[in-house]
Amino acid sequence: MDYNHGMATTTAISTPREGSLENDSIEQAPTRNPFQSPYGSMPASAMGSSSAFQPAAPPRYFHSRRIRKGEQERPWLDRKDPKEKWVTIIPVIGIVVGLALSGFLIYDGLKSVTNHVYCPVLDEDFSGGLNSQVWTKEVEVGGYGNGQFEWTTNSDENAFVQDGMLVIKPTLQDEKLMETNNVINLLKDGSCSTTNWLDCVAVTNTTNGTVVNPVKSARINTKAGATIKYGRVEVEARMPAGDWLWPAIWMLPVKDTYGAWPASGEIDIVESRGNNYTYPQGGNNIVSSTLHWGPDTNNDGWFRNNVKRQALHTTYAAGFHTYGLEWSEKYIFSYIDTRLLQVMYVNFNKPFWQKGDFPPSDSNGTRLVDPWSQTGEKSTPFDQDFYLILNVAVGGTNGWFEDGVKSKPWVDASPTAPRDFWNARDQWYPTWEKNGQMTVKSVKISQQKGFNGC
Template sequence: MSFIIGPDETSNSPRDFSIASNASSTSRDVAAAAAAPPPQQRTFFHSRRIKKGEIERPWLDKKDPREKWVTILPLIGIFLGLVASGLIIYDGVMSVQNHVYCPVYESDFSRPLSDKVWTKDVQVGGFGNGQFEQTTNTDENVFVKDGMLVLKPTLQNEEWMTTNHVLNLTLDGTCTSNSWKDCVAVTNTTNGTVVNPVRSARVTTKGGASIKYGRVEVEAKLPAGDWLWPAIWMMPVKNTYGPWPASGEIDIMESRGNNYSYPQGGNNIISSTLHWGPDSANDGWWHNNKKQEAFHTTYSTGFHTYGLEWSEKYIYSYIDNRLMQVLYTNFDKPFWKKGKFPPADAERTRLIDPWSQTGHFSTPFDQDFYLILNVAVGGSNGWFEDGVKGKPWVDDSPRAKHDFWNAREQWYPTWQESGQMEIRSVKIWQQKGYNGC
């Protein structure tokens, strides 16, 4: 740091001051100011960078012994987290066994559907859910093309919707159900009831490929379109423990065709469920229902493998590989205890445990089940919640199908681009030790 002092301020020579007239003094001052040289530029401050090490740091001279815990505690936490993760992974691996399997059925759909394995359901009953589709066996709704099995929903015959008509599938013997309500539908222009407003497809392996414990994998691309309901699921060959849901149902995958903005989950979410209960009013599905959201995409934009592994000790579903589990249910206690059902139903009739007498914790999932692939539409069981996202019908209304049909200009255009389910392959294996494997 340096200071420079001007020469005028260091001079010690005396100055003469004289008194003169105001005019002459002023003139001399002005002349002197004009003749004087300009003042020298003054610099007051210079800064220099402080060199490293010149600043004292007294806080380094003495360390606080407690500071080491700032490092030790996070390291302990990381170690414990790794140990816990390892135990969880180990427990999961040990709970799933590598079973030996026998192939039951495999197809890449390079050829037409085998009548020995597949059945095309022809029904109007909606499988108990009040669904709006009539399932057919026609090439319009179910066909094999370019190595794909395609299930495609289409509009119903418009004339059947607008004039009195009876759709009776028993007349030509095509109905695949023994129940009258699954085979007959009516359009009555007076009371507003109509036949099923949509035609679609449901195919099953009931007659040709079933398993008791084993593995199933279906590679498929799900449909996109409002109010579509695709599903890959399994039902028991026989109602050994009673009518649905007493004998069980396995939903490997079900979804909705609506887009990602649908509050209940659209084609960006799939769910997997087990249905079981002493009657339809007491279904324990909510004890084991899981959802899986697609990561930054939807299940309608590409193919995924929807799988199931099922043994006498557990059952779980997965997507693409066994590490991507969706639903896992351990058969560790009787299903009657799992359900915690009330002692009686709404009619005060005592509920009877239909499973525990077998002595198997896997009951009712200890019987032969077959595979079902379908694209349902709408329904009146709450799968599509009333009043949400412009739903054009109300579940409890007797005119639900009629109202849905009248709104077709809203929902049918959403089906045009990719409103069908495409299946690339189906593989079914039987666990060794059962069914002759």
């Protein structure tokens, strides 16, 4: 039975009951495609039917809903916020203050540095070799108080002129002196630069593990031929590249007027390390300048004026730079390439005893005494004649190379530190082969007018 006679489509697509006679006469209507166009595919009978044909909707075009100028409300124009003006005023004030502060700093810097008149003392380009009337090669094995591993020689193997430039080059020690019992006695042959036994004698003892200096190098100075009290120094040089090398351009007093080091002062124009830029303490991409001064070795005020300068996208071993020092009775500063690029600057505006803020006594309870007060000068101890030193040291046990950093092959406190360093030569010596020397193009030293007969 057809319960919905009026819905023929529903009856047609319903599943017929089994055994019904209507199954033979009713066919299933095709399903309409919802994406089919209403035109073209419709039968003609349907097109003629007003109920079947519906006209297409007219095409719709883009209609802009942009708000026209003047239609939107602008309540902020009716009432201005009184705080709004500070949005402009505060940045302007900051710019003005910044410019004023910059101007003051430039003025103060220019005022503190005077353009002095100088008398030439040394203008060395090494075209005539190493002048023995000016330069002295220091010979000693004591490590210069820093436990350094080099034996500074007077041999042309370690300090020589090549292509019109001075070369200071460390080299390996003779294996025979390292591997068998031996003694280096510089006092015996009269070549030692000092009379201190510890600076002139070194021993290899295979039983207790002590060895002579595992490296030979050079340290030369101008003490015999070029000294100044206030003036200017400029050294054009290229720093070495190689693990555990310690190059330095520095100055010491001709006389220990105020006592043993550091009471009479030390001027470090530049120091560096030969390790590459990955070395955490700073390799040959960083140089430093400082002054050493204090009543004794345990009270050295160097850290109060130590300044480092990093090379920009390069290293100081990649090319030549001018390392300079300007020193007067009012100030002292170091610079690189130009006086405008200062590294360390120390103003002699108060006595060094006050600058040091030293304790009343040392660790043993001995009272510390100001060694400089008798002069009445604020520049003391840097008011005496100083001479220039050029050298390449190697290693050391004073902390310049920190223990445990970058596979350092020795420990400072070890009694066998030089031997441990020697045993690791296959690691560090290959890093010296390409540029393991300091090369110096020129040295210029000038005396400030009004001192030392200038």
